[in-house]
Amino acid sequence: MKVAVMSCIHGNYEALNAVLSDIDDQSADKIYCLGDLVGYGSHPNAVVEMIRALDIPTCQGCWDEDIVEGLNSCECSYPSVLAEKRGKLAHEWTNQVIHPEVREFLAQLPLSLRDDNLCFVHGSPHNQHEYLLPEVDAFVAMERILATGADILFCGHTHVPYVRSLDAGQLQIRVQSTGKSEEMSFSAPLKRIVNAGSVGEPRHGRPNATYVIYDTDADQITLREVEYDYQKTCDAIIKNGLPPIFAWRLARGLEFAERADDPTHVCER
Amino acid sequence: MQPLNITLVAGPPGAGKTTWIRQQVHTAAEPVIYLSLGAGETTLDPTYLAAEVPELTVLPAVQLTNFLERPPVGCVVYLELGFYIDLTSLVLPNQMADCRRVAVLPPGTRHTEWHDWADLVVTGAETAIPLQQAHFWRSVLTGQVLDSASLNTFWYELTYGAYGNVQRTKGIFDIADGRAFYFDFTKGLSRSNPVELNLPRCLNGRPDRLSGIEIVGEALDQETIAQTLKDCCLEEQAIVHYQQQIKDLIEQGEEVG
Numbered sequence: 001m002k003v004a005v006m007s008c009i010h011g012n013y014e015a016l017n018a019v020l021s022d023i024d025d026q027s028a029d030k031i032y033c034l035g036d037l038v039g040y041g042s043h044p045n046a047v048v049e050m051i052r053a054l055d056i057p058t059c060q061g062c063w064d065e066d067i068v069e070g071l072n073s074c075e076c077s078y079p080s081v082l083a084e085k086r087g088k089l090a091h092e093w094t095n096q097v098i099h100p101e102v103r104e105f106l107a108q109l110p111l112s113l114r115d116d117n118l119c120f121v122h123g124s125p126h127n128q129h130e131y132l133l134p135e136v137d138a139f140v141a142m143e144r145i146l147a148t149g150a151d152i153l154f155c156g157h158t159h160v161p162y163v164r165s166l167d168a169g170q171l172q173i174r175v176q177s178t179g180k181s182e183e184m185s186f187s188a189p190l191k192r193i194v195n196a197g198s199v200g201e202p203r204h205g206r207p208n209a210t211y212v213i214y215d216t217d218a219d220q221i222t223l224r225e226v227e228y229d230y231q232k233t234c235d236a237i238i239k240n241g242l243p244p245i246f247a248w249r250l251a252r253g254l255e256f257a258e259r260a261d262d263p264t265h266v267c268e269r
Numbered sequence: 270m271q272p273l274n275i276t277l278v279a280g281p282p283g284a285g286k287t288t289w290i291r292q293q294v295h296t297a298a299e300p301v302i303y304l305s306l307g308a309g310e311t312t313l314d315p316t317y318l319a320a321e322v323p324e325l326t327v328l329p330a331v332q333l334t335n336f337l338e339r340p341p342v343g344c345v346v347y348l349e350l351g352f353y354i355d356l357t358s359l360v361l362p363n364q365m366a367d368c369r370r371v372a373v374l375p376p377g378t379r380h381t382e383w384h385d386w387a388d389l390v391v392t393g394a395e396t397a398i399p400l401q402q403a404h405f406w407r408s409v410l411t412g413q414v415l416d417s418a419s420l421n422t423f424w425y426e427l428t429y430g431a432y433g434n435v436q437r438t439k440g441i442f443d444i445a446d447g448r449a450f451y452f453d454f455t456k457g458l459s460r461s462n463p464v465e466l467n468l469p470r471c472l473n474g475r476p477d478r479l480s481g482i483e484i485v486g487e488a489l490d491q492e493t494i495a496q497t498l499k500d501c502c503l504e505e506q507a508i509v510h511y512q513q514q515i516k517d518l519i520e521q522g523e524e525v526g
Binding site for chain 1: 429
């Protein structure tokens with residue numbers, strides 16, 4: 001069985017269409033979406049309507065949460081004051097144009113999804129805002145997977161696709177109680193973190209959309225990069241009154257804002 | 270009276286006028302005095318040279334008249350002319366009638382007004398700036414403290430063409446930890462890292478030393494550049510907060526970047 005996993009569409013309808021078409025070409029049996037359907041891009045309603053119409057199981061992303069709950073995180077969530085101002089502009093714009101039924105749909109999205117030994121989240125199993133970067137400490141990475149009970153953890157949020165295997169993981173602990181000390185050892189079988197990249201807001205230096213396909217029979221993960229008419233998306237951004245710098249950055253695969261300096265930091269407000 | 274040893278230096282933006290003057294300072298046996306003409310209130314080059322070349326005496330352009338009336342004995346003077354100064358209409362005071370005229374020009378430059386004007390043509394850096402369509406834009410940022418992550422994003426966007434075709438730009442910016450940095454970009458030349466200026470850390474409110482930016486380019490979106498720069502600036506509360514953090518670190522004997 002082929003499972004397609006996509007994330008971080010960010011209101012980019014052209015990119016979503018291109019990815020759905022590629023998924024069709026790859027004859028995927030199932031599709032999962034890891035959230036961030038809205039934010040920055042100029043077609044949030046159309047993107048959500050497409051996801052709903054195709055009945056794609058989707059978990060809630062941080063932008064989806066912010067549109068439902070209101071922007072509550074403080075400046076520590078942003079890598080710079082410029083990114084904060086741009087992020088707030090995008091949030092306000094999206095908040096104004098979003099349809100009530102779309103907001104309701106985003107509100108009822110689950111934080112994680114399970115399918116046998118696969119788990120799907122937006123950022124990490126603990127928080128939609130947490131970044132699981134490829135270089136995150138192995139202990140932290142292993143803890144995040146073990147917390148789900150799954151063998152493969154699919155996530156998004158960083159916008160850079162990757163596959164990380166955690167092989168032959170061993171954990172040794174010493175438990176001390178009155179008068180005696182006991183050593184315990186745990187072994188973890190092969191676990192993997194798969195980041196699906198971003199459909200609508202790539203930051204890998206090219207404007208192409210990315211997603212992944214997992215072939216359960218061959219136990220093979222394929223990162224897909226899909227070209228689309230990004231100029232159309234850029235034109236729509238400008239036409240709809242979003243800051244032109246979003247279009248300029250999108251066309252260069254730079255993300256609309258920027259990545260956090262300390263991506264493991266999560267606002268606790 | 271002994272004639273003044275004055276050299277006027279002209280040339281297009283990015284050709285290396287300031288760099289050439291800096292080289293002369295290092296080889297000069299006498300004390301060197303520097304003035305920049307036409308820079309108005311955004312005197313970035315003098316500020317940069319004053320911070321980076323301690324042996325150089327930098328005088329504000331407004332002091333030129335006084336300086337010529339009572340020139341110091343036994344020193345050499347370099348006067349840098351902004352590229353936007355019309356050389357044919359430049360009227361020099363009598364004391365400067367015998368000054369040397371140097372044009373710093375990109376390699377291969379021929380038959381320009383600088384050639385007609387100069388006594389000596391120095392081959393500078395390669396630039397391909399068509400001045401016919403070029404716009405010059407500058408902004409004074411004195412008193413503003415910029416968030417360094419935002420500044421890096423702005424500089425990247427500016428120099429990669431997000432706000433128009435920038436051919437030459439330089440800036441002096443104060444950042445949150447109290448340091449000041451000199452940024453410099455010439456299209457076609459390899460990119461250089463910002464240089465930390467040899468100035469005392471400003472940790473007591475808004476700095477009163479000069480900072481600002483100069484841009485030469487085509488089709489510049491000046492409104493967006495100004496707004497983005499504004500968006501990079503820290504508010505009062507944040508400035509106080511960051512400066513206190515640095516002061517605490519210094520007090521604890523910690524090394525600060």
